[in-house]
Amino acid sequence: MYPHFQDAELENWHDFEIESRKEIVALLRNIGQKNQLIRMLIQGESDVCVTSILDVDDQRDTVVLDTSIDEEQNQRMANAERLSFETTLDKVRILFAAERIEPITHEGEAAFRISVPPTLIRLQRREFYRMNTPMTNPVRVVIPLPDELGGDTSFPLADISCGGIALLDNKMLLGDAIGKVFPGCRIDLPEIGAVTTSLQVRNSLDMTLLNNKTNRRLGCEFTGIQRSMLAYVQRYITKLERERNARIAGLG
Template identity: 80%
Template sequence: MYPHFQDAELENWHDFEVESRKEILSLLRGIGGKNQLIRMLIHGESDVCVTSILEVDDQLDTVYLDCSIDREQNKRILASRRLSFETTLDKVRILFAADRIEAATFEGNPAFKIAVPPTLIRLQRREYYRISTPVTNPVRVLIPLPEELGGSTTFPLADISCGGIAILDNKMILGDAIGRNYLDCKIDLPEIGQVATSLQIRNSLDLTLLNNKTNRRLGCEFVNISRGMLSYVQRYITKLERERNARIAGLG
């Protein structure tokens, strides 16, 4: 049902298939209401578009989605017979799929529309709570690389957990690095200290943004990280969580 999501990628997740239409509508509206970005994967291609839910119309059984500014990509999307979608809502990963997508307009602008999915998947990580790191002043990891790749290079983090980090390699420096180990990496955690650890690249995802730029996100697992270093990571996650809760309270 979800051809783009490999069993190996999901082996550490506890999955729930949601079949209640009321709950599906509620989840989709929650994703739209929080302006959560959604990865739209075009079946049969390594082609990813970042979209968002504009509206969920229960009466018309329709979900309206933002479209890309790339006309050629829009054509590929409309020609696709199967699309997979991935996003998160309140720390839970959400997957759904569509057999058909159509061109539409929403509030006078070009859009896509799909039928409300009959089922969707909620995936809750058993092991590690993952939290996004700051975007405006990003945390960086220094990865020692050979001279032919430019020597030691820093990469911004996208998120962090007690199991690893996700990094952004937008210049595609690391190439096809899945399974590769990088020794003696250093992560500078603001107000906490420097974490030294080895990293293994576990997964890679290229995202085509609405401005037609491509971002590469690499999921990295900590390898042989010491207890002391792990305590730094935990303290930093707690710090981020407190700051986020304070912002939410301030908005309430």
């Protein structure tokens, strides 16, 4: 579907295909409102046209795009049987495609028109792909601590990625733990299952809240996590992504 991306390259990205028309329209409108530049590529060619979204008409099932300043390039785009598009939104790569593109006039200026794409793909590098976890009824990680510190203790998560988690240590039970490894930790992912893994603390951040209380946020990396456990994490991230996109579409 997207010929200018190699499979080996895509393996390093978290990909999420969106099929909800409402979500697709909301995302395309957001791209247009933020004036994000879009790379438009004819399938099988290396010629790239930089464009932007001028309008998204949900009723007419159309997306209006700006033309190139190069008339020959515009003609090649108009004659293409298939085009692919790439842009970014909030550091996430967005990919979509069109079977054909039609030259039109939009508000007195030359423009292109395509149909609203039936699917759209969001890509983000796995190591940077973090999803905030719910603040109400938070996901928790149970870390085995010595008996003098209370034994097995649960901490709320702030976010989760394929590489690890950020947890909140409100009572400073873990101390200055950068570099320390906690084996046998358990994360209960709602509707997915329990993940067991060792966690190594990679960074620490103390935050002062509005009530002057201090909250400590610890960034932890999964160490020695099994592939089956990582699959649970990926499924949970996808679940959070679907819920977030549904909220975006609801507001769009």
